[in-house]
Amino acid sequence: MPASHPLDSEPLDDERAHLTASRAALRAMRADAEALDIRDVTANWVNAEVLQAEIDNRIKALADLAHTPLFFGRIDYQGHPGQQGDAQYYIGRRHVHDADGDPMVIDWRAPVSQPFYRASKRDPQHVALRRRFGYTGGELTAYEDEHLTDPAEADQASALLQSEIERPRVGPMRDIVATIQPEQDEIVRAGADGTVCVQGAPGTGKTAVGLHRVAYLLYAHRERLARTGTLVIGPNRSFLHYIEQVLPALGELEVKQSTVAELVAHVPVGGTDDAETARIKGDVRMAEVLRRAVRSGVTMPTEPxxxxxxxxxxxxxxxxxxxxxxxxxxxxxxxxxxxxxxxxxxxxxxxxxxxxxxxxxxxxxxxxxxxxxxxxxxxxxxWPAVDPVKLVLRLLTDADFLAEQAEGLLTPDEQKAILWIKPPRGVKSAKWSAADTVLIDEAADLVSRTHSLGHVVLDEAQDLSPMQYRAVGRRCTTGSATILGDLAQGTTPWATASWAEALEHLGKPDAAVEELTQGFRVPREVIAYASRLLPAIAPGLTPATSIRESPGDFSVRSVAAADLNAAVLDACRAALRREGSIGLIAADARIPALAAALDAAGLAYLAPGEETSAESRLTLVPATLAKGLEYDYVVLDEPAAIVDGEPDDRTGLRRLYVALTRAVSGLTIIHAAPLPPELNT
Incomplete structure (x- = not known):
């Protein structure tokens, strides 16, 4: 197995010296950027503003984050093509060079760094030695060597790699740049011209892969993407807050983030739809209804x-x-x-x-x-002018107009379902739903083309309706996309049945679909327990496996209904005695009661998206917001209530599957009601 070297190993002093010198070089690079004088090199104030903004971003990108390792690995090439003799490179989050311009740390995205992730005993790719470094609080404390060309050394899992994966998670999501696996690296380095769809089971790192792909594309195609723009789309603001530090940690500061709702926010949302109404409004047939409606005003002339x-x-x-x-x-x-x-x-x-x-x-x-x-x-x-907002309002309030445009597309019952019962007096008094704003966005694009970006990352994509896919697709018609999701975690009534169908709606039918099934985050026993639900919620998917050597702390406790809250509090206290973050996940309907119980017990807690706060390591998470989040320890309250909180059993079991798979180190399930029978198989 790889040789692991503790604190007193002699070469560690040399590696620490290189770390110290690299940090000094990084400070010098930043000082050089701060000292740049552009007064005599700009033609006018506009050019000066643009150039100064670029310099400011460069200075920010060169910040030395004290608790983030400047390099995490080293590869020693032996007889590498294009190199004279042997070569040694330190692999890190950004490029660092000395005063002479010689590299001290190589950016992980550079081609020369790729073998760090992909080299193996079977295919060493000219790498004689791969060295991984272990850190504690930003200090280099250990290293581990793999001699890829030594037949006497067995090919086994890296202890430092396992340690990094299992390191406690406090605060927002962190990058996985030190632990990217070969199958993940292939997706990360996929070309900029093609769209990639990643079907990833819980814990396989699909979100991190998508974010690292953005960072890679910005490295490999910076000028092009700086001109056309990049965007990360997440399911909600809590999720975006959770992932927002990943790209800045990799030196990328200009990638915008949004939810689908924010993309299509042409009007304020003040109303809600029931599940069936939202499903009809999200159906792809509405695109043709809107196309007809937009053109309905065109009148053939009768006068010269x-x-x-x-x-x-x-x-x-x-x-x-x-x-x-x-x-x-x-x-x-x-x-x-x-x-x-x-x-x-x-x-x-x-x-x-x-x-x-x-x-x-x-x-x-x-x-x-x-x-x-x-x-x-x-x-x-x-050819009268068309206001998209007024057009959609007319469709939803004028039964005759809707019937004319929806003829042969929507049944009379479906038309009745989407008509507003009480039409507003006008646009300003209308209480628009989230699904209505997507219709307005479609109508707006029919009138005037939506701006297309160079690359879009869409996470938790399985929950989008066909019309929402179209809204996202409009933002990357001339660019590429990375689509991330898990069909087993689809929890909306309109959740997609297949990626082929989703990609068709997105306008990217030829996209490559990659499947990640090797888990790195969820403990073995936890993912095995959650996978009992797969035959009921996604029978065609391959259950995830876990590389985690430890099974994780896992327990299921049945208590009397009167003791439920007290048992949950005890489990939270026990988790707080350990290192790391704690997520208390419960059905949305149970959140007020649990919040009151936590307050009464004096246990401080956060809401999802507030994990950067130092006030508490405990987060109270409604089940509907748990998707995409992760915690070292999860206390799961009353699984039956999570299932019952959804409109049907299948959606409820999918919501439960999401909640069960948020744990990194341990999961405690507390229940008073009987568990869903699928978990007893």
Whole structure:
């Protein structure tokens, strides 16, 4: 197995000296950036502002985080192609060079670093030695060697790798750059031009893989993505707060984060839909309903358009206007773009008549004709402007209009389900639901093209409706995407049934689908227990396995109903006596009672997304917000209540599956009601 070397090992002094020198070099790099004087190199104040912003970002990226190891590994090449003799590289989160420009630490994303993650006994990739470093509080305390070309050394799991994976989690999510596995690395380094969909069981690191892929793409294609932009989309703000420090720790400060709801926030959300109504509004058929509605106002002309210029009158008959209108409709371009083209097309018809009469008009004349009041009046009558918000409001409040646009698409009962019972007086008084805002976003794109980014990461994608997929897809039509999710964790009534279907709605049907089944986070006994639910919630998925050598602390306790809260508090106190974060996960309906019990007992706690606070290591987590989060120890309150809190048993069992798989080191289940029978198999 790899040789692990403790604190008193002689080479450790050399490695510490290299760490000290590397930190000094990083400080010098930052000092050089801070000393840059741009007063004589910018042409104007605009250029100066842009350049100064880039310098400020560079200074931030060069910050030396005291408790974050500057390098976590070393590889010694032997006879590497392109190298003269042997070569040694330290692998870290960012590039560091000395005063002469020679590298002291190589960025983990650089091609020369790749063998650190992928080299093995079977395929050493010219690496003779791989060394991993162990840290305590930012101090280098141990190292571990793997001699990949030594046949006498067995190929076994790394103790330091296990230690890093199992290190207690306090605060927000951290990067996995020191522990990326070969199958994860292949996804991280996938090309920028292709979309990748990752089906990942709990604990397989799919979220971290997606974030590290963004960091890699920004390294490999920085200029392109700096121009087109990148975006990380998460299921809720609590989740985004939890992951927000990962990319800055890797030196990437400019990646924006959003939820789907924030992407489509054209109007404030003040209403809610029942599950069936939301499902219908999220159905892909609504895209065609909206397309028809947007174009419904186009009216074929019955009168000619007569343009007066000076003493001449130019007449475009109704049938020719109809031909122009029908041709624009047949091209299926954006409604707004077609409306902008219509006056130019009418003006062009006028110019043809001018030329036929012996005049020689130029483009300025055509533009003037397009602005003529008669042409404007014709365009207004033929192709009226469309306000996406008002259009969707009309669809949801005008039964006749909806019936006309939804004919052959939605049944009468489905139409009735999405109509508002009490129509508002106007747009400002409307109580829009989250599903309504997605419809408005679709309508807005039908009118005017949505801006496309260079790369989008979509996490917890299994919970999106077809219309939400379309909303995300619009943001990366000319770019690529990383889609992350787990079909077994789909907890919405409209959760996707297959990734092929989801990718079709997203507009990326040719995306590669990769499956991660090797768990690194969830203890062996915990994932095995949770996997009992898979036959009921996702029978086609492969159960996850765990590389964790320790089974983890796992217990299931049955108590009397009257003792439930007290037993939960005792379990929380026991967890707090250990190192690490604690998540108390419960059905949403149980949260007020548990909050009151915690307050009465004097146990401080946080809400999801507040994990950066030092006030408490205990977080009270509603089951509906648990997805994507992780805690060292989880106390799970009343599984039956979590199942009962959902509209159907399958969704409830999926919600329970999510809650069961949030633990890193230990899980205690406290219940008074009988457990779901699926857990007793």
């Amino acid at each position: 358009c007569v343009v007066v210029r000076g003493s001449r009158r130019w007449r475009i008959p109704a049938h020719e206007l109809t031909e122009i209108t029908e041709e624009l409709l047949s091209r299926h371009i954006r409604y707004g773009a077609a409306r902008d083209a219509l006056p130019q097309r009418i003006a062009h018809a006028v110019l043809i008549r001018m030329e036929q009469s012996g005049e020689a008009p130029d483009d300025r004349v055509q533009d003037a004709v397009a602005r003529n009041s008669a042409v404007k009046a014709a365009v207004k009558a033929i």
